[in-house]
Amino acid sequence: MPGACHVRGTMELSELQQIRQDKAQALRERGIEPYPGRAHRTASTEDAIARFEDQEHAQALVDGHDTEPITVAGRIVSFRHMGKTVFAHIRDGHGQIQLYLRKDVLGADAYDDLLKLFDLGDFVEATGELFRTKTGEVSLRTSEIRMLAKALNAPPEKWHGLSDIETRYRQRYVDLIANEEVREVFRIRARTITALRHFLDSRDYLEVETPTLQPLYGGAAARPFTTHHHALDQTFYLRIADELYLKRLLVGGYERVYEICKDFRNEGIDRNHSPEFTMLEFYEAYADYETMMETVEAMIVQAAQEVLGTLRITYHDKEIDLTPPWRRVTLRAAIEEYSGIDYVDHPDQASLLAAARAAGADIESGTVWPRIVDELLKQFVRPNLIQPTFLTDYPVALSPLAKRKADDPTHVERFQPLVAGSIELGNAFTELNDPMDQLARFQEQQKDREAGDEEAMPIDIDYVTALMYGMPPTGGVGIGIDRLVMFFTDQPTLRDVILFPAMRRQAIEDGRPALAATSDDTAP
């Protein structure tokens, strides 16, 4: 692994690491601690530049200088040595600023002896007066520079940066050092989550926390991660959804609740799926899926406006306009529009399969009826839904927790917001609150489980019991935060919006993976 020592056993440094370690030692020999406990920064780089420009504007500079000394701190990201002058940039969490170091200002001893012990990547603090260089850049005429933390690993190459995808994910900290646009992606992620919270809080939603460790999993069709609690001697599952717990809270009397949490699904990893992902679920009493469409639309629009400052988003060269109202189309109408097939005319598997194939769909022979509908959606409809669209009214077989439509019991009141032809931003429905219907749907799922469908939901008797106490008519929504951020930031895969994506364990330090795995597993 780049930059790594042989971590187990010896701490053998590479040649480049050893050179830097020797410099740290040289600092100690001069009575300078290379990892001091305190910094004495008086301004961020951003504030320093702003302050200089204010002074400049107020014409308060003396001979072009802001005479009040200032101390900035950060990582050395460039270093240009020019004889008796050095130009360097340091970067902090806000921006960067140029240091101008002169032998006659810094002092001959410091300049000749100390400066050569500083490298790219080191954290330093610099004190001096702000001025503008000939090229117009606000810079710090540095009278003192002090080591804050000696870096033993060099940062990636300055021009090409770090592009190796594996290293970017495994050593995200290096990715963040090297790539400003990656730092920005995760700022947008944070601001997006904040914006969603603000939206819901302002609408009187209560943020709640429900169990991650669940004795019974449910709320979605997925295989769970399984673990064991020793003291209780009981199997627990990492939640695949928090849906059933949030709806219990509506039984309890709260009218509007939401939770932002990690869900875990023990399934494949690809550009749209991660084994742990961040979900926003929110439920509103006395609302239905129509209400929730309004809410989702308003929420995404407000988040885009707050975070990106625009409703026009480019995703993979597609121009997407979030300006409401978004298109609403039923699943049935959309499939008919784009494939020419009305699946209601084909109520059995053989008929629908034949029609789908006649329309040019690529579907395997054994595919069950609901899956054929799903394939028609995937192959004909989705690629055409570039602009934000609510796809509504799904066949009941696809949705065991949604309420049937009053005028059509074969369909449920459900919608999915889709965008950019492929991104499902979420999933929502009018919640099923008839306890006996819910029990029947669980029993259907149970049959599928017994037939070998590992993703079918187990029966949750306590949840049925809760419904028997009465749950008001309710609209519920789940929004995939990672996908929303992927859309907002124009990233190609989910992993690019997850700081530390799941990766296969790497155990190649000494070419003995089995041994490495053993020692890892027995570590305290």
Place this chain on the structure above:
RNA sequence: GGGCCGCUAGCUCAAUUGGCAGAGCAACUGACUCUUAAUCAGUUGGUUCAGGGUUCGAGUCCCUGGCGGCUCACCA
């Protein structure tokens, strides 16, 4: 899990038909008091992912394994 592709210096990448493993940046030595991919001169740096095999000779061809990417399947 299947298929295809990749892994070469700290980073970004070369290496012709199987024929001396290279460049830029970084590092090291030196020059240079307004540079910003600084410039100039010189130097160092390699288990070519690992292990086998074929061959006079393997980064290159074959086999096995590791990790990754894309894609298909499953899923949100």
